[in-house]
Amino acid sequence: MISQNGAVRRVWTEIDLKAIRRNLSTIRSLVGPEAALLIVVKSDAYGHGMVEVSRTLVRGPGPAPAASLQSGPGEMLFGIGRPEEAARLREAGIANDLILLAPFLRNEVPDIFEHNITPSVGDAAGAELLNRAAMARGKKLAVHLKVDTGMGRSGVWHEEALDFALEFPNNFPHLHMEGVLTHFSEADSPDGDFTEAQVRSFNALTAGLAAHAIKPRFIHAANSAALLKHRATYFNMVRPGLCVYGVFPGIWRPPDLNLAPVLSWKARVTLVRDVPEGRFISYRRSFQTRGRARIATVSAGYADGYPVALSNCGRVLVRGKSAPVVGQVTMDQLLVDVTAIPDVFPEDEVVLIGKQGKEQILVEELAQRARTIPYELLCGISKHIPRFYNEL
Numbered sequence: 001m002i003s004q005n006g007a008v009r010r011v012w013t014e015i016d017l018k019a020i021r022r023n024l025s026t027i028r029s030l031v032g033p034e035a036a037l038l039i040v041v042k043s044d045a046y047g048h049g050m051v052e053v054s055r056t057l058v059r060g061p062g063p064a065p066a067a068s069l070q071s072g073p074g075e076m077l078f079g080i081g082r083p084e085e086a087a088r089l090r091e092a093g094i095a096n097d098l099i100l101l102a103p104f105l106r107n108e109v110p111d112i113f114e115h116n117i118t119p120s121v122g123d124a125a126g127a128e129l130l131n132r133a134a135m136a137r138g139k140k141l142a143v144h145l146k147v148d149t150g151m152g153r154s155g156v157w158h159e160e161a162l163d164f165a166l167e168f169p170n171n172f173p174h175l176h177m178e179g180v181l182t183h184f185s186e187a188d189s190p191d192g193d194f195t196e197a198q199v200r201s202f203n204a205l206t207a208g209l210a211a212h213a214i215k216p217r218f219i220h221a222a223n224s225a226a227l228l229k230h231r232a233t234y235f236n237m238v239r240p241g242l243c244v245y246g247v248f249p250g251i252w253r254p255p256d257l258n259l260a261p262v263l264s265w266k267a268r269v270t271l272v273r274d275v276p277e278g279r280f281i282s283y284r285r286s287f288q289t290r291g292r293a294r295i296a297t298v299s300a301g302y303a304d305g306y307p308v309a310l311s312n313c314g315r316v317l318v319r320g321k322s323a324p325v326v327g328q329v330t331m332d333q334l335l336v337d338v339t340a341i342p343d344v345f346p347e348d349e350v351v352l353i354g355k356q357g358k359e360q361i362l363v364e365e366l367a368q369r370a371r372t373i374p375y376e377l378l379c380g381i382s383k384h385i386p387r388f389y390n391e392l
C-alpha cells in the first residue's frame with residue numbers, strides 16, 4: 001500500500017466491505033427473512049470503522065437502498081455503546097434506529113433526544129430520568145427493557161422483571177417499552193447449560209408478558225455466539241457484532257458457514273540483519289539466537305495495538321511464509337526470525353492479521369496466542385492507523 005505522496009506506509013489495515021455484505025447475507029439466511037437485525041457497531045465497529053460499516057450495511061447489495069436489508073419485517077437497527085457514537089452515525093446520514101446497549105449517564109439524557117437514540121433501561125432510577133425528560137419535552141420515548149438473566153452486568157433481575165414490566169406504563173407513562181432484551185454470559189462456551197437456563201428465564205418473562213397481552217415489538221437476546229450455536233435464542237431480532245466482521249468468539253469455526261474475516265492488518269520490514277549465535281534479542285533478553293540467524297525488524301508495536309503478550313509467541317507472514325515473533329514486542333517495532341525465509345528485504349509487506357499467499361493468520365489465532373479474546377485485539381488496533389476500504 002503506497003500513500004498518495006508515494007511514501008511506503010508503515011502500518012495500516014484493509015477493510016473488505018464486500019466481505020461484510022457477504023457475512024450479512026449469511027446471517028440473514030441463518031435467521032430467515034422476518035427477523036430484525038440489530039447489528040452491533042459499538043467501539044468504532046470493533047475497530048473496522050463505524051460509519052463505513054453502517055453505510056455498507058444499509059445500502060444493500062445494489063446502488064439503490066435494498067428494502068430487504070433495512071425496512072419491513074426484516075429491518076435493520078444498529079447497536080451502540082455510547083451516545084457520541086449516535087452523533088457520528090446521524091452526521092453520516094444513518095437514519096436507522098440506534099439502540100444504546102450500555103447504561104447512560106445523567107448528563108447524556110439530552111443527547112438521547114437530540115440524536116434520536118433508543119436507550120436500553122434496566123433500573124427504575126434510569127427509567128425515571130428518561131420519563132421526566134420525555135415529559136418535559138412533551139414526547140413519548142421508545143426504550144428497550146433490559147433484563148439480567150445471568151450476565152450480571154446491568155438490567156432488572158429476571159425474578160423482578162415481570163412486575164417491573166407490568167408496572168412500567170403506570171410508573172413511566174412517557175416511555176414506550178418497544179423492546180425487551182437480555183444478554184448472554186457464555187454463549188460461546190462448549191457447555192450450553194447456563195445459556196439454556198438464561199433462555200428459560202427470558203422465555204418465562206416474555207410468556208408472562210404475553211399472558212397480559214404485552215407483546216413488545218422487539219424481543220432480542222442473541223449475540224454472535226448464540227446466533228451461531230443456539231437457535232432458541234433468536235426471538236424476533238438477533239444482535240450480532242463479532243460475526244458480522246467474520247470473526248468467531250471461540251477458536252472454533254462452524255464448518256460450511258460463509259463468514260469471512262473483514263479486516264487485514266499489515267506493516268513493513270524496516271531492516272534485516274544477520275545475527276550471530278548467542279545474541280539476545282530486544283528488551284530484557286527473553287530470546288537468544290541458537291545459531292546464526294536472520295532477524296527482521298517490523299514497523300508495528302504495542303503503540304499500534306500489537307500486544308506485548310505476543311512477545312516470543314506471535315507470528316507474522318512475510319514472503320508468503322510464517323515467521324515467529326522473537327523477543328519482546330516494543331513500542332513501535334517488533335522483531336521476527338526470518339532465518340528460514342530467503343530474500344526478505346526492507347519494505348516487504350508483513351501481514352499481522354490476514355492472508356498472504358497460501359498462509360493466513362486469523363485474529364482468533366492471534367488472540368489465543370496472546371491469551372486474550374479477538375474482541376480486544378480488534379478494538380486495540382490503534383485509531384491512528386489508517387483504514388483502507390475497498391470499493392463496493
Ligand SMILES: *Cc1c(COP(=O)(O)O)cnc(C)c1O
Pocket residue numbers: 040042101183222223224225239240241242243249
Ligand atoms: C457487544 C454486545 C453484543 C454483540 O456481541 P458479539 O459477541 O460481538 O456478537 C450484543 N449485545 C450486547 C448487549 C452487547 O454489549
